[in-house]
Amino acid sequence: MGHSGLGLLKQGKSPRRSKQPVANPDPLVAVLATYRQRHTSAFSDAWIGLEPTFSSAKVLRLWQKRTAKPGGEDRFFEDPGLLKTQRRVAESIAKRFRALRKARDAAGFFATVEVENDVDQWGVPRQEIRFRWPERDLPRFDVRFGLDPETFEYSVKPVPVTWLYDERFVRFLEEVLWQVPQERGLMSSMAHGGGQFSFSAKTYLCGSLLADDIAHRLDHPELSTWILDYPNADDRAFRATKRRAAAFTRVLDEYWRGAYHPRAIGTPTVESAYLDRGFEPATQPPPGLVDAQLGPRGDASEVFQTNFAFGRAVRLRAQSMEPGYWQSSHPDEDGYRPDQIMRYGEGNLNRLQIAGEWHVKSGKLLDEEDIREFDAPLDPTMLYEEASWEHRAQMSKTSARDIVEAALLELHHAQWLAANPHVVVRSTLAQDQLLADAVPTLERRAPDVLAKLRRAARKENLACSRGRIKSDYIEPEKLFWAAWKHLPAVERATIAVEAISGFVERVENAATIDPRPRDGQDPMEWHRHRIHPQLWRALEAVPGALDGEAAVRREHAAWANRRKHYLARRPVWSPLGEAPPWKGRVSSR
Numbered sequence: 001m002g003h004s005g006l007g008l009l010k011q012g013k014s015p016r017r018s019k020q021p022v023a024n025p026d027p028l029v030a031v032l033a034t035y036r037q038r039h040t041s042a043f044s045d046a047w048i049g050l051e052p053t054f055s056s057a058k059v060l061r062l063w064q065k066r067t068a069k070p071g072g073e074d075r076f077f078e079d080p081g082l083l084k085t086q087r088r089v090a091e092s093i094a095k096r097f098r099a100l101r102k103a104r105d106a107a108g109f110f111a112t113v114e115v116e117n118d119v120d121q122w123g124v125p126r127q128e129i130r131f132r133w134p135e136r137d138l139p140r141f142d143v144r145f146g147l148d149p150e151t152f153e154y155s156v157k158p159v160p161v162t163w164l165y166d167e168r169f170v171r172f173l174e175e176v177l178w179q180v181p182q183e184r185g186l187m188s189s190m191a192h193g194g195g196q197f198s199f200s201a202k203t204y205l206c207g208s209l210l211a212d213d214i215a216h217r218l219d220h221p222e223l224s225t226w227i228l229d230y231p232n233a234d235d236r237a238f239r240a241t242k243r244r245a246a247a248f249t250r251v252l253d254e255y256w257r258g259a260y261h262p263r264a265i266g267t268p269t270v271e272s273a274y275l276d277r278g279f280e281p282a283t284q285p286p287p288g289l290v291d292a293q294l295g296p297r298g299d300a301s302e303v304f305q306t307n308f309a310f311g312r313a314v315r316l317r318a319q320s321m322e323p324g325y326w327q328s329s330h331p332d333e334d335g336y337r338p339d340q341i342m343r344y345g346e347g348n349l350n351r352l353q354i355a356g357e358w359h360v361k362s363g364k365l366l367d368e369e370d371i372r373e374f375d376a377p378l379d380p381t382m383l384y385e386e387a388s389w390e391h392r393a394q395m396s397k398t399s400a401r402d403i404v405e406a407a408l409l410e411l412h413h414a415q416w417l418a419a420n421p422h423v424v425v426r427s428t429l430a431q432d433q434l435l436a437d438a439v440p441t442l443e444r445r446a447p448d449v450l451a452k453l454r455r456a457a458r459k460e461n462l463a464c465s466r467g468r469i470k471s472d473y474i475e476p477e478k479l480f481w482a483a484w485k486h487l488p489a490v491e492r493a494t495i496a497v498e499a500i501s502g503f504v505e506r507v508e509n510a511a512t513i514d515p516r517p518r519d520g521q522d523p524m525e526w527h528r529h530r531i532h533p534q535l536w537r538a539l540e541a542v543p544g545a546l547d548g549e550a551a552v553r554r555e556h557a558a559w560a561n562r563r564k565h566y567l568a569r570r571p572v573w574s575p576l577g578e579a580p581p582w583k584g585r586v587s588s589r
Contacts, residue, residue, distance in 0.1 A: 028109060028166060032138060035160040038202055038383045043415055046203040048164070048407055049157025049388060052177075053193025053396055054186035055150055057575040063150045077124045077147050085184070086152065090115045090127035090145050092180045097131070100175060107172040110141065120146050120155075121362035122334050143177065149335075151193035152186060158200070158386065161411055164404050165516065173400035188396035190230060191574040195397040197407055198388035201352050202380060204414070205307040208295030208421045210389065211255045213414060214238070214314065215423035217346060217393075218248050220506070221431050222499035224346040224393035226532045228406070230581075231477040233324030235393040236345045239429075240322070240476040242436040247321035249425060251314055254281040256422070258289030260309040261296055268305050268378045270371075273354045279312045293422055304380050308352065311389075315342060315349045322476075327464040334361075346393035354382040396571045405526040412510035419513075430498045433487060438479035446486040453478060481581045489538070493545040496535040500552045503531060528559060529566035534582050536560075 035045045062079065066072035076082070094113045101108035110131040118128040126146025133140070144155040154177060163169040188195070204210040217223060221239040225231045231240075239245045258264050259281035272278040289306075290296050296306035324344030328336040339360065343350045350360045355367035366384045376382075391410060397403040417423065433441045442450040454472035461469045484492065504524065511523035536559060539545045539552070546553040559566060573580040 026109075028163060028169065029133065029135075029138065031160040031162050035162075036158065036385060038381045038385070041202045041206050041380065043203060043411065043418075044162060046161045046411070047158035047200045048161050048411075049155070049198040049386075050159065050195075050403060050407070051153055051155055051157075051197060052188070052195050052403060053148060053151040053153045054181040054188060055152065055192045055575060056185050056187065058185075059152070060150055060192060060574070060576055073149070076149075077122075082147060083125055086125070086127055086145060086147065087115075089152070089181050089184055089186075090129055092184065093129050093143070093145070093176055096180055097176050105171075105175070106168045107175050109168050109172070118144060118146075120144070121359065121364075148193065152181065153193065157198070161199075161407075164408055164411075170400055170404050173404065178400045187575060188398050188571040189574050190395050190571050191578065191580070193396050194229070194234070194392070195394045195403055195406070196235075196390065196392045197394060197403070197410075198351070198390040199410070199414075201311070201349075201387040201389050202383055204389045205304050205311070205380070207303070207418055208255075208290075208307075209414060209418050210307050210311055211252060211295070212417045212421055212423045213389075214248065214347065215252050215425050216413075216417065218245065218252070219423060219425045219429075220502045221429070221435055222502055223506075225431075225434070225480065226499045226535060227503045227530050229346070229393040229395045230532070231480045233475065233477060234344055236322075236324040236476065237393070237435065238318075238346055239432070239435050244318075244322045245436050247318040248314075251281075251310070251318045252425065254313075255306075255310050256290055256292070258282070258285040258287070258296075260306050260313060261285060261289040261298070262302055262305045262309075263289055263298070265309060268309050269374070270354065270356065270376050270378070270382070271374050273308075273312075273378065273382075274357060274374075276312065276316065279309045279316070281313065295421060301377065301379050305378050308378055311349045311352045315352065319343070319345055319347075319349065325464075327461050327469050327473075330466065343390070343392075346391075348390035348392055351384070351386065351388045351390065353384040353387055354378065355384055357384065398569055398571050401526070402569060406530075408514070409507065409510050409527060412513040413506055415513040416509045420509075430491070430495045433491065434480045434483045434495070435476065438476065438483040439474075441483040442479065442486065446482065449482055449486065453482060477581075484534075484582070485584060489541050490545075492538040493542040496538040497545065497549050497552055500531055500535055500555060501549065503527075504551050504555060522558075524555065524558065528555065529569040531555070531559070532582075533567070 031045070034040050035047050037045065059082070062082070063076055066076040066079070094115050097108065097110070097113045101110070111134040112132045114130050116128045116130060118126050120126050124147060126144050129143040129145065131141040131143070146153060146155070156177070204213065218238045221237045223229075224235055224237040229235050231237070236244075238248045254260065260279070262268065264282035264285035265280070266278060268278055288297065296303045319342035323342050325336055326341055329338050329341045330336055331338065334340075340350070353360065353366060355370035355372070357366050358364065359366055370382070372382055394406060397406065439450065453474045457474040458470070458472045461471050461473060487495075507523050507527050511518070514523075536556060539556060546556060
């Protein structure tokens, strides 16, 4: 790839609080002048945050041992052995980078590196690896390495998205950030941790892009269940339950009716953001506020205000509907506080904030020097510098190339959506049998299994809620696999066709935007391994399942031809050797 794709860069003034960077033709440096400016919403000025995780059987056993007792989670994060490993990995990263720099390796493009002790939003110790440029007035690049439940986790942000096109940066990620923890016995896995990332919110608050990205995910639940991730409470699908899907559908319908436009709800202000006040939808918005193709009508401020109000409404009125771990919500649980619990879904807008708000996790004051008047109308320059749209439904990645290609797929598909707006969500899908309609599926196919799940759920809900929730509500992820195993083979094959064809279409659409030279390259090559092998097995179990499905047939042939190659790109389920939830007997009918 070389530096292809970097022609997207645009020059601009330096961000506030930064000196004018020294003139430098290097594309890695050129974007530093603009990518953090709040008003630069072009894709070429977007940034991304990467949060890959690594763990081991030893770390997982320690987690299990510590959390088996009350207060054990805190002891896990304070464990001297883990903190020592954390420090050693950070020091090894610095050592590896210095060696690359000395060898004049392409990945050694920073001038210096140093390691400092740091703490995260919860006050937990972590390591901060600081990389500096030869030009000392350029902002340094920080990589943080700390602990998360069950795993070690990086925080690599903000990264200009244009760096993802540069082979030097990809090599830096691989040689420095991936190989070092792997050499110390840490590994990526599906069941423990993840590979989520977040994009700059400013990029998604133009046109109808945020609404269309949410609608596309609601219309394609396979992304969070069969392709980019697997069903789990941490990244719960927007379409996971009937009530959750209805909540997202309702907010999207309100958006396209103009119910979040400032001419319908009044101009949102700093006060609105601080107090989460004034983002309720208008019951009878005036007609014509939103164009059916272009999104909100009006000037740039009105478009921004509409999308900001919509984003806050999504968080409060859709994300909050049956998110993961909702039964565990408690004011004393940092990760499960009532103002945090809605983040457990495939997408998260908790960090759609402005300067002067309290950080949604740490409670720290955001961007104090940029606080505006309390009654000032909202505009893009008020955004918190790291305001983001978090893509949580991303499993762990086995290589830096894998996470880069996954991120570029999201970026290119967002650009495709911007050029093809107003996604219409289908009211019914074959996959609904595993999601919103999973209970009816089991009532028909396996009532005894459903009854058993309900009995277990009642106990789990009481335990998770500290005795508050007396209900036989079953977690949708458990319903998903139970329904899958008891569906007739033909129905499983139908779901497989729907899921695979939807993902192939996504990749092909994104490929039309990719600025890198294709030279006849297969756009699915770096995404084919993301398709869950269970889907291929479902198709292989039904003769004729691929009849009339040219795209899926082509993908199956490509998968079968290099099966070991693609499987090697997938993370293992668990370093502990535990059985994944899809294992077990399925209906042979």
